[in-house]
Amino acid sequence: MTANSSTPASLTIDDLRGSVGRRRKEGVIRVAFLAAALTSVLISVLIILSLIGEAWSFITQVDPALLVERGWFPRRDLYGLPTIVTGTLVIAGIGMLVATPLGLGAAIFLSEYASPRARRTIKPILEILAGIPSVVLGYFALQVINPTVVDPLCPSTTDPYTMGAAGIAVGILITPLIASVAEDAMYAVPGSLREASYGLGARKRTTSLRIVFPAAVSGIVASLILGASRGIGETMIVAIAAGGLGGSLFSVNPCGPGQTMTAAMTALATGSDQVRGASLAFPSLFFVGLLLFLFTLALNLLADFFVRRVRIQY
């Protein structure tokens, strides 16, 4: 503040900086916001550290021969990883079989066929479906989907817990996700491409399938990958409807019960008061969690890569 007040014309750079207090406050606020942003980094570091720490103690202590056993019975120290990985893939696969046609069909309809009014009505309804908690869908799978859909398809068994029912419910869960991401990608395709197609005499169906769909294919692939990632990480539906609490034999049969990585974790945790003793069951929880984390991280990074390709194009 060395400005000479007698000559009003000579403003110095200090005059424009404002008061010291105002600048200091500005700096403090900036640092506070930066700290808030850095907590997200801190959380990821904590996730990885907490997973790796216990997972490492599991790997170093477990007998590797037990990891490839055909069954998952942590209470008896049998950690058959193929059992829970296969169960996860079976259920996520059934989910994708259900959700891919439903989600992409809804996306094409909303983006290309629906009137603006229908779009405004249907999109919130899909958001409601997306907001149904998975614990509710799990109970629905157990009480309704299994007796009415799975039992007629599996005449030989009437198991109350089936991977098929859980898979269908997972499909219902990820349908709105796939529909919403794919619809965003197709809606973002410039209208000029559609007009060029119509100008050449193409029909709506041809335009949708041969012009818009290929132009949006990155986003559509991303929607499917995100759906798969969500299906693999889904917990409550599987824990309620797929059976296999506590332990499970190796199985790929959708008509029977099975165990997934996520359900194995809840099973370990609901009995974890006992599990926290000397057994390897507690660290095994974190090892399975680390596997799941790496699976979904890889899928999410892949989806991210495809989404970026869409952005570059237009």
Next chain:
Amino acid sequence: MTTPRAQAISNAELVRQRLTGGAGDWRSAAFAALLGLLLVVTLGVLAWLLGVVLVNGGPTLLARGLDFFTSNLASRPESAGVAQGIVGSLYLMVFVALVAFPLGIGAAVYLEEYAHDTLLTRTINTVVRNLAGVPSIVYGLLGLAIFVVALGDVLGPGRTQGRSLIAGGLTMAILVLPIVIITTAEALRAVPLTIREAAFGVGATRWETIRSHVLPYAAPGIFTGTILSMARAFGETAPLILVGAVVGGFNVSYDNPIEQAYGRYTALPTTIYDWARKPGTFDGNTYAAIIVLLVVLLGVNALAIFMRNRFERRW
């Protein structure tokens, strides 16, 4: 002999026939019908689900009335209620609001308003996007390792064995943090640059610009995002199971809420999970509790969608 007018009509008819493929374009019609059918199936599933829940839970809810909301968990279905679940879930929401909202909104403000395109900024952005895709049960593991085991003596001393309401609340707050950051950042990005320039032009500092110009215009979007993240936390079950919410002994009649926060707890979705695993006699209760959960969630979602449509600005 045809008149010129009749000739023109038949030409137009000929052109229309050529353009629409003559014998009717059944493939296009079939494709449109298939799309409609897929959409009807998707929406039909939602209707089916809601219908089943109402038909099975409605009678129990009506028969029990207020008693269902004021009763604690019990071994007999006629006397079991959701009082503890509702109180526990509301407590968890308080933690989400107190921890996740300031942190999330602050982080988004930094990323959108302060950060330059540096390696650090890009790292934070990537981390946030990937955190949003981490399965919720992994957050449960984080809570179990850090809040329950490592900090258990501080957050849940004594008989609680670390499985305290605080541990659950902090886990939920961390779970929704990425969602709060992403939705807030979107709301901030939607405020045009000219608004900021107008504030800078009259000499406002960056924080003054944010406080008086950017945040007020972004407020509806931020509000919608925070409300939706709250709904997400309200329905989330898996991480709570890992940090120990399916346990009895949640006393809703403590006089001291601080003391309660250090004790054991349950939540509405974990109550549903608990009942869902019980034999058939609890079916009515389970469906009734699902009705309560869905009414809260759909109400909150509808409020958010309404807010978004009502206050959405086009610049």
